[in-house]
Amino acid sequence: MERVIGIDLGTTNSCVAIVENGTPTVIPNRGGYKTTPSMVAITEAGKRLVGHIAKRQAITNAENTVFSAKRLIGRKWSSPQVKNAVLTSSYRIVEGPHGDVRIQLRDKSYSVSEISAMVLQEMKVIAEDYLGEPVQKAVVTVPAYFNDNQRQATKDAGQIAGLDVIRIINEPTAAALAYGFGKNLEKLISVYDLGGGTFDISILEIGAHGVFKVIATAGDTFLGGEDFDARIIDWLVQGFKDEHNIDLRQDRMALQRLKDAAEKAKCELSTVKETEINLPFIISSGRNEALHLQQSISRQTLETLCEDLVERTIEICKQTMLDAKLDKDEVEDVILVGGMTRMPKVQESVAAFFERDPCKGVHPDEVVALGAAIQGSALTDDKQQMILLDVTPHSLGIMTFGSFFEELIPQNTTVPTSRTKIFTTSRDNQTAVKILVMQGEHERAEENEMLGEFILTGLRRAPKGQVEIEVTFEINADGIVSVSAKDLETGQQQSIQVTATSGLTKDEIKEMIESAKEYMVDRRSSEDFEAARQEAEKLIAEIERLFPQVEVVVASSDFGREAVNKARRILRDAKQAMDNRDATALKSLIEALARTQRMFKGVVTKTQ
């Protein structure tokens, strides 16, 4: 059976897991870490860096290092969140050809899906290295409150990375799967997921027969750890300005250092009451003298700075409980997911709201990837009896006359589902009708997310209002929305699949897939070369060390001179192959090098 990996594509960190012999396991990266920073950078030499190495060079290469791409994925250039990001981010965000968002790194602009694809590709490689075999299929998680365009963009990212994303699932739902896996529970739980960039709350019921049913979900796709960092940065910048009258934001490198320091301080304050932020030589003053930033920050200060952020999450929880018509005492367990839930203030607030201590049994950074892996295995392995019943986080509807939004499928409807409504024509002899499919909760159509539009044609010619068209909206288990329309009179039927747009055309995606493939080939061959080079260098060093001794010993015999000459040739070829970065040639020479080294060793040992 083919392996399916689970990938938690996070705003700040990503994580990959797999179910091995019935046990879900997180796969560590080469550095031994279980999570990998979702960061991508392009070096001056044009080399792509992903993960920890990208993070390590972020300060010196701030302009060409992308972090938090997830906050931009599937969004339109015109959205307020993108406008905001353009102002605050250290890398350049530019407008794409379809009103989408692109990121300019060095001389090339990348779509956000491409950047996310680089992270996904890295996660794929981590899994392949661990498993020793290629991996094709994956379940990828997204924040529960992502809309269909954001989901589609994430799916595209998977495709670009060479993955068959068999299912996109919601992060809190994944966490619940991991929490309930193999425990035979029957429980009502609530998952509070505050990650690097997004907040989600989901309420689920774990029932008999391995059924996980989401009851309600809500969230904010622009509320997470980064906003907490931003508060600390603001505070530091303001303090520095008051003292030196210098705006640190003007300097990208200073800003990147501030960002790192703020994140670090925030994490430390989860365990200690006070910490020091120390950034020497942060900037030079007008008089060419170096200035340092030295500031201590207490947990109390952080909590005051971020009070409203925590409050916002609690408000969303409150609303969700109301929507779900549930009382707090019906919730039997609360799971905390996401790095931000390590913050004591967050834990306290959640405990106070739900009137119970949150569950300590799950790892907030790993549980989502584990859940994704579990879902992957549940879908593909007949032995796994587990069914996930998720809901649509947003209402689905159409734009009606007067630019109103008419809801067809309300939010928190369990999928798969379908609804039918009747429409009529608006003009005499109208043979086609245009329907705009939208997603959201606003009653004004333009406030909602446009998913797609389509035109139904071939209607009977008749006076306006007389042709009745029965339209069925359907969301299947894969989350795909399809619309079928039936002329009630003639019985003529048409169906259309509405695919959300990530802002990329099919051709663009195809191109990106190709270039990602090329990159992988290059990368694999360069990895091969690296491995061969290291081995060759070791052998060459050994041979060269023994060379003088061997030359003395064999100088007297023709045979010996011949052997020495041959060894010289091999060394020369190997060095040349290394200079040419020719992995194939080098690999073929390694055997010869090894033989020479053995022979030299033998000669030297014999004579001693």
Place this chain on the structure above:
Amino acid sequence: MVSVVELALMTGLSREDVDATITKLVELGAVTVGDTPAEVAPPRDPGSSAIATEALKAMQGPVVESYSVPPVVEEAPRSRSLYDPSELDEDVDIPEEKRRQILDLFYQLDTLTHYEVLGVERTADKKAVKEAYFRLAAEYHPDRYFRKNLGSFKGKMEAVFSLITIAHDTLTKKGARAEYDAYIEAQQQTRQLEAFIRGTDAPREMDSLRRVIAERTPAEPAPSPSPGPIRLDASHVAMPPPPYMEHGISSTPPTSEAVSSQPPVREVSSSRPPLQDTAGSGPPDSAGAFGSTPPRDAEKDRLRREALARRLMGPRVSRPPSVRPPPTRAAAESAAADLKRRYADKQAAIRRAQLKEAVKVAEDATQREDLTAAANAYRLALELAPEDPELKQQLADAQQKSLQVLARNYVKQAQYEERAERWKEAARSYARAAEVMGDDASVQERTANAMVHAGLDLHSAAQFATRAVELEPKKAEFRATLALVFIAAGLKLNARRELEIAAEIAPENANIAKLLKSVR
């Protein structure tokens, strides 16, 4: 566009006949329930209603949004067999037994109650409902066969899943369940009341009543071993009881002794097809257990119950309906002859006693507010004393009252449908209620509102809304509804006029302000 009354005028048929015809057509699928019965009506004189013509001409945009129907993908064939057996042969990656289960369930989705679809009893607690739901969800969720070839079964599984989810969501929420229970109860009642008002069920019920009255007032001691309790024949009991019988007769439940005594009247009803018997053999939660089912549905019901039983009990050959051995023909005939002779002999003597009894039954029923029973009893009494003016008045009162009850029931039903956004059904229920409750402004208004939402018959909607405004001209919300109708019909000017008045009455109403903005 055309009301039943108008149809009656146009076709020259009686109100009842029109009603019955429409019902029949609906059953046959020729016209849509609650929809404008335009298909059976001759083309309306265009001059007769300017508004409607205007409305049709001026309809704009794909505005008209309508009801939510139960999520079925295809229309279930109304044949004897639930579906074409060849559907079972589709080449998909689902075991045959499972395919059968899916089809059995799928093709009766629109007839099953939430209880039936989950296979639980009406009394099942939340836990039992959940248990049933989770079991079925795990079976019918298409992920169970992820990326397998499911063919047409995928959509069917999704439809089944969708409905069991709605059933679960309804039955596990206290309020929603109570509402749903009230809804099916009301539906049940309105069906009975309708039948009574249309008179379709009356003969049968009158017969039963006649028998009861006849037995209660014997000219001489009945030849029964137990003279006390009123005797009932067995088939009478097995038959789905009309409402009044539940109270009126089973107050003294039939003993097995009484049943076995086989009174001669038995013959009358033993000629019924043996389908009642399956009511006893079906699951206790099936329709038969909580109300009468009109005979025309009986066959469908039986199929449904059998399919349900199959699903609940796993693969098993369905039990053929057990047929009670009929009484021997000779015995029956002689009993009938005996009865006739006795009736002839005693008729004059017992007439007064029967009349008295009938009036008593009627009064009892009135007290219980069982109006159909009361009306039937009065009718019977009138047969015995055709000229009694007081009885006539009583009957008229009972009929009027039952109309009121019916209307109230329709309102209840409509409110539920409204909440579920089943606008088309709500519009229909409200319209029925509005016919009777002509002076209730809010019912008129709600009717109009539901009709607009259902996107149907803007002409009638305008009439209802106008009536509501006439009744309570100071109610801004009613004017807003009328304006909504106008907007839907594209009559912006009229809408604006109404909204301006409404805004004067209720300047604080944000909704009106918003609507007004949209038409200016």
